Amino acid sequence: MLTEMQGNALRLVDCDRRAVDLGLTRGMTLADARARIPDLVALETQAQADCEFLEALAGFCDRFTPLVALDEPHGLILDITGCAHLFGGERGLGNLAGRAMQRGGLKLKAAIAGTPDAARACARHGLGGIIPPGQEEAWLRPLPTAALDTDAETVIALSRAGLKTLAHLAERPSETLSARFGEAMAVKLRRILGHEDRRITPLRPPPDCVVERHFAEPFADTASLEAVVVRLIGEAARVLEARGEGGRVFELGFFRSDGAVRRLALETGRPSRDAKALLRLYRERIETLSDPLDPGFGFDAIKLAVPLCEPLDTPQHSLDGRAIEEEAVADLVDRLVTRFGRDRVLRFAAQDTHHPVRAAKALSAAAPLPDAAWSAPEPQEPPTRPLQLFEPPQPVEAIAEVPDGPPIRFRWRRLIHDVARAEGPERIAPEWWRDGSDEPMRDYYRVEDAEGRRFWLYRIGFYEAGNNPPRWFLHGLFA
Amino acid sequence: MSETASTLSDLRRSLSEAALRGGPVAAGRIGLGVPALDEVLNGGLARAALHEVYAAEVADLAAATGFALGLALRAGAADEKAGAFSSEAAPGSREETRNGSSERSILWARQDFVDAEAGRLHAPGLNEFGLDPSRLLLVRARDGEGVLRAGAEAARCSALGAVLIEPWGEPRPFDLTASRRLALAAEASGVPVLLLRVAATEAPSAARTRWQVRALASRALEANAPGAPAFALRLLRQRGGVAEREWRVEWDRDRHRFAECSLFDRSFRTDHAAPLSRPLVPLSGDGQIAADGRDTRLRRAG
Incomplete structure (x- = not known):
């Protein structure tokens, strides 16, 4: 017995065979059902789990045909055009699927027909089975109007008008039907009776x-x-x-x-x-x-x-x-992509910006590289950009000449570096159109310490401006 | 029909691959551009082999990276000096190999931890070092095992110019067997495999040569600006050759070669008449550059 919160009451949404035999019906409140049968076992529905199971089932049915569509909440529609002969004809395919479901503890009610709607109506509201080609109308005329899958009110309205089966509807001119109940119903009726076909939307697009x-x-x-x-x-x-x-x-x-x-x-x-x-x-x-x-x-x-x-x-x-x-x-x-993943095998693409971090973009090597050429380095100049870049930049303590000289000594990772050579500042302005106007200007210095290691440092702020002392960061390492 | 076509194309492919592999370059050596060094190395580094580059200290990683990258670039470029030492290089083939192999991709397998410790590879910096970043294939691996796998996979691909493998520390998979495997792969494919080791002690390996690299003060440019990348090299081991020698070299980006620099001769290569580096001009005139009157007041910041 499964229940679900509908409105303000817990109602029964599904009952097993024994519950039906005891006179319980769908839509009854749980309190009513309990009053009748006190030792009732009721569980809450798990729509998500149901849906996942149905999808797994659709995956299973992929072995019969690549075109499998979900028909929620409890159905699957398979387009078996051109597939049935591989499994011993339509009957063989139906038996095979039935046996497979039975092994998994499921009960299968299946129908095979010329159009998806005819098969669906036959399976849901009829006896199921295989409808011979072109016989849809004859087979499905006796079905109740509920097979149209409209809301309960429409079904009641139809039955009040004395229209109880699809045959009654089919005898009326479709214009009057669509005038009263909408065009959708007329279309649905034509589809169920096999006058009109439609494409199912498969869960997984059919492969080429x-x-x-x-x-x-x-x-x-x-x-x-x-x-x-x-x-x-x-x-x-x-x-x-x-x-x-x-x-x-x-x-x-x-x-x-x-x-x-x-x-x-x-x-x-x-x-x-x-x-x-x-x-x-x-x-x-x-x-x-x-x-x-x-x-x-x-x-x-x-x-x-x-x-x-x-x-x-x-x-x-x-x-x-x-x-x-x-x-x-x-x-x-x-x-390498198969082993390490797309985002771990990279190529670098040049970007048109002076911002040091954004100047290169690491793109997956699996996709073709955009065609952007790197500017040739200026001949006879040492590299002005570091081989390796810290992101984010690492704060350092530095002593520097005022107002904007290079650092004379700085401490990075607890080690003091005495600067022997330096060049700068190279002022790199922030990209206000991306960073906003608050981003401070950076003055970059290429420095080399007494041991010959080369660093790329920058300073934020000025010594004279206000009370905030400037801050120093280490951004990269030169070879 | 289609089967014979595919067999035919397979044969064609293996033939041309064999031709690539067996060419004079593949059999040859990578000259470093420094005559004294190349002489000790019998004409340069063996191309189809494994070479190890150790950073002397963790802080020398950038220098070791630069040296290894330089080697990889040398492997891509044909050397004018190489002909003097290697007899196989036929005069006609050299120009062809220069065009062919200088544009081959370089694969760099790097452990994530290196990125955290020493910074990520910076493409504009690579570009200014002389490597066109579009030639670089970077594989970022989470651990030493991944780096080794990527490196081993790449070392088997004869279409690469060089393979750089950069783990951090001493991951367990980097043992003697692994290095033998890399060396065999390099021999089979003819691709130089460079193993860049940092925070690692020397261990027995199948490498043909082993280098230790330390950062070296560069030759200052005008206004005491740092000059071209310079390295203090130490050849720790060379199989079947002299070892334990030291050199001081700098990287000549424009000619894609190393050049020896003497510690005492600061005016080294003056015939070159390099135009002196200018101090860089600020982009906007917000803060004034200290002109001549150098203010010597010092302030502590940060």
């Missing part, structure tokens, strides 16, 4: 390319698992090659015999259909899984989907080996 293997017996052996993956990858590569495309994302679905589905995604930096490189990525991915692939009682299906494809011409090898080198580096980047 899918290859899969189903096994008569589940198996759990890692070596044969990899052998299957190798064949799938090879097959997908051939399909992609024939189309002149390459995949950016490859998704492997491992369907366990107990219904659990594990999905692994492989991403590549550029479209690819190189079976060897993909296999390396797969191995890398398997190796870096935080929770390893658990075969349980074995997998009974494996599916490789390519959700994202891009045009890829047959590679033309140039004579100087330049393209091959670039490709080898891109392969390496893919492997």
Whole structure:
């Protein structure tokens, strides 16, 4: 027995068979039900958990067809166009799904029809089963008007008018129906009776390319698992090659015999259909899984989907080996991205700003680098920017010449550094359009201490201005 | 049909990869640009090998980083001096390798802790050191093991110009076996692998050479401004060669080479006639620069 807070009272939202036999109905308040049956077991509904379970179930059904849509709260709609023959026809598919659900302790009521709405109405309000093509109207006419899924008031209004079944409605001209109850109802009726088809919105968008293997017996052996993956990858590569495309994302679905589905995604930096490189990525991915692939009682299906494809011409090898080198580096980047994650394999892009921190942006190497050239350093000058930059800058204590001389001595990380050489100040103004006008100006100095270590220090504030003494920060280290 | 095509392209690829690997550059050495140093090294650092660079102290990390980066850049650039020592370098191939390999990517695997201790890599600084930042591939790893994995993976890729591996301290995975593996990978791919060690004591390894780097006072420019990066190098170990020698070098960014600097001869390389560095001019005239009348009053701040 499940309850839910509706308005101000706890009401029953779902009852099991025994409760129904005892005369309890949905919508009854829990207090009423308790008055009738004192030792009632009532639990609160968990809509979130229900939803998650339904989604997991949808993932399971992915083995039948890639087009699975949720029909909340308790249903799934599968578009099995062109799939049924793989499972022994529609009847075979229905039996297979029924048996699978039964194993998981669920009771399946299923219907197969020409349109999703017809099948749904048949499963929810009829007896279920397989409606032969073109027979939707004949089968579904006897269903009650509740099959239209409108609110209770409309159903009552219809029944007051003497319209109790879909047949009664279908006999009326649709103009009068839509005039009284809205166009939506007329459309719904046409759909249920199979006069009009609609597309379902699948939970997972259908991939551009899918290859899969189903096994008569589940198996759990890692070596044969990899052998299957190798064949799938090879097959997908051939399909992609024939189309002149390459995949950016490859998704492997491992369907366990107990219904659990594990999905692994492989991403590549550029479209690819190189079976060897993909296999390396797969191995890398398997190796870096935080929770390893658990075969349980074995997998009974494996599916490789390519959700994202891009045009890829047959590679033309140039004579100087330049393209091959670039490709080898891109392969390496893919492997590193698979192992370490997108945000850990980086390239630097130049930014048009004088702000020291913003002058470079670290971007993921998985995406192509924006084309911004770095300005060539001025010849015969020493580097004016440090190799390594502290972010945030580290405060230091410094003694400096007034008003704006370089520091003479400073203390950083408890060590005193005596400055032997210095250059500056290089004044870097804040970017008021980004930082706001409160950000203080910075005077940067390149200094070298007595031991030859080179630092980049800056001062905020001036010695003369007001009472606040200026503060010194260490921002970077030169080689 | 498609299978034969892919076999054919695989063969083509392996052929051209073999050609890349077996070229005169791959077999050759990386000249540092300092004749005295190159002589001791028999013509330069072996290219297809593992080399270790130790920072003398933690505070010398920036200097060690600079030296290792310099080596990586030298590995990318063909050296005019290299021909004098290595007999394999055919005259025709040199120009080609300069164009080909100087633009190869450099992979830098860095442990997160180094970023916290010594600051992040700063792309404009790399640019001013002579490395075009778009050539750099940075892998940030959480721990020593990750750094080693990334480095080992990269060392097998013959399309890279150099691989820099920078762990912090002495992570457990960096043992003799790991260094042998890196050295073997470097030999197979022909890519120099530079292991940058900081806060670590020397340990037996399969490295061909081991360096210790200390920061060195630079040659002052006009107005006592710090000059080009300078390093005090110490060759701690060289397999099958002389070791325990010291040099003082500075990095010549414009020519992508090291140059020896003598401690006593401050006027070293005056023939070069470098235009003297100007003091930098402030961007806005808010605070006045102290002109000639240097105020010598000192104040404590911070």
